Amino acid sequence: MDVDQPIAQIAAAMAEPARARILCALMDGRAYTATELAVVADTASSTASAHLSKLTELGLLTKVSQGRHRYFQLADPAVAQVLESMMHLAGVINRVIPVSTPQPLRFARSCYDHLAGTVAVALLQKWLQLGWLTPIKAEASEQQPDYQLTALGQAGLAAIGLDYLAKAHSRRRYACGCLDWSERTAHLGGQLGALLLDFMLQKQWFNRQLDSRELQLTALGRRQLQQQFQLIITAE
Amino acid sequence: MDVDQPIAQIAAAMAEPARARILCALMDGRAYTATELAVVADTASSTASAHLSKLTELGLLTKVSQGRHRYFQLADPAVAQVLESMMHLAGVINRVIPVSTPQPLRFARSCYDHLAGTVAVALLQKWLQLGWLTPIKAEASEQQPDYQLTALGQAGLAAIGLDYLAKAHSRRRYACGCLDWSERTAHLGGQLGALLLDFMLQKQWFNRQLDSRELQLTALGRRQLQQQFQLIITAE
DNA sequence: TCCATCATTCGGCCTTGAGCGAAGTATCAA
């Protein structure tokens, strides 16, 4: 009957510091074992286990058993989106902006399955400016605009060898803004955002750091970003 | 340093049902007095007052005094955004209905318009094992993989008289995993899943129970599952 | 001025749930 009770439930699930740490750690979209998450949560493994059960029962996480390991993962991009919007809000309401973000993490990181950080924000701006993407006008209630890949954009992506139609059958939103918690503006999310990150990792424009969401821009990536997108990376 | 502590704080603020109701009521952007919000929260005014103080201190609400009234309002659109994303998430995860499944219901039931339960999960596994279906590679983040019906699968289905191309024009996903809430793994959903259930009901492999999603495996069905799919049903 | 109304503060009660460690279960490796 109540639209707000589910909200309270979801919020309660995220309200415990230990659970918040777990969820944040999972935001890179990877799966972690219960023990790894117990370390992240900084609790006894029994406590962490209870937390994980709760999150899984609620449907925020999925659990996969492999041998004697249980891998936990965010159940849906929507979970990551809630967390991102909270991070954004945290920035908005803190007069003292916690600049404690390590610099590299602000520059480039993975946000669930797409690129985030300064460079991602700049990239979206550039694509809009180049006319590769145009916003599809959204209802007022929509918080994040959808974008359409223009003919120009299609040509551009095809030119660099990015198969922008891969998985086009998916019911996932194709291209949409995703609020960046360190930059406070949108970067590119959705199917296209995921394809882009895949592409850039495969081409080694970025390297993935172990055990972190941080992405390292390679020299090749720097050149390519400039050459293909006229995006000049000055200093990290 | 901790990027997750603010999240826990914000989430905790929204985690109390009374506060969630208040926040939802404020989502229209208008300002309400403390008494109005006490009614919404369904608590004593003293209790509501405490909630409002907490929300205001955290920075989620702003308070304006006019005469003897205090008007409360969302402090920032970012607050509404968090709530919106939570509502969206609530819709996404609402499929989870855990606990105490009556045994027959776990064995075979209909999930919308396709087969679910233990037998459906086993069937999907078998089809994958037989090479009738192959996963179309999806990102790790996608929770429900799509499947492609192989030539082998087409032959197999044609052999038993299942018209796997019926309604192929539909925009619906053709074959995809559907998370089984009693089994916690995927069974076959999508257009093909629906065709399959239709087929099996028509051939009386299963009988539909009135007023329930439960499906009853017939003796014929048991034989056919074994014969056509090498699927051995041991005991319910 | 005096009273009714709006709002907050205070004190006491009570539920919720987070925490740990130990014991139990499942899986792997030798």
Next chain:
DNA sequence: TTGATACTTCGCTCAAGGCCGAATGATGGA
């Protein structure tokens, strides 16, 4: 089979915080 490792379950303690009613400030109207 026998550890060793990975998780979960159980029993228990304890602190946090939600709830109410009564008392106390404010404000506006008669």
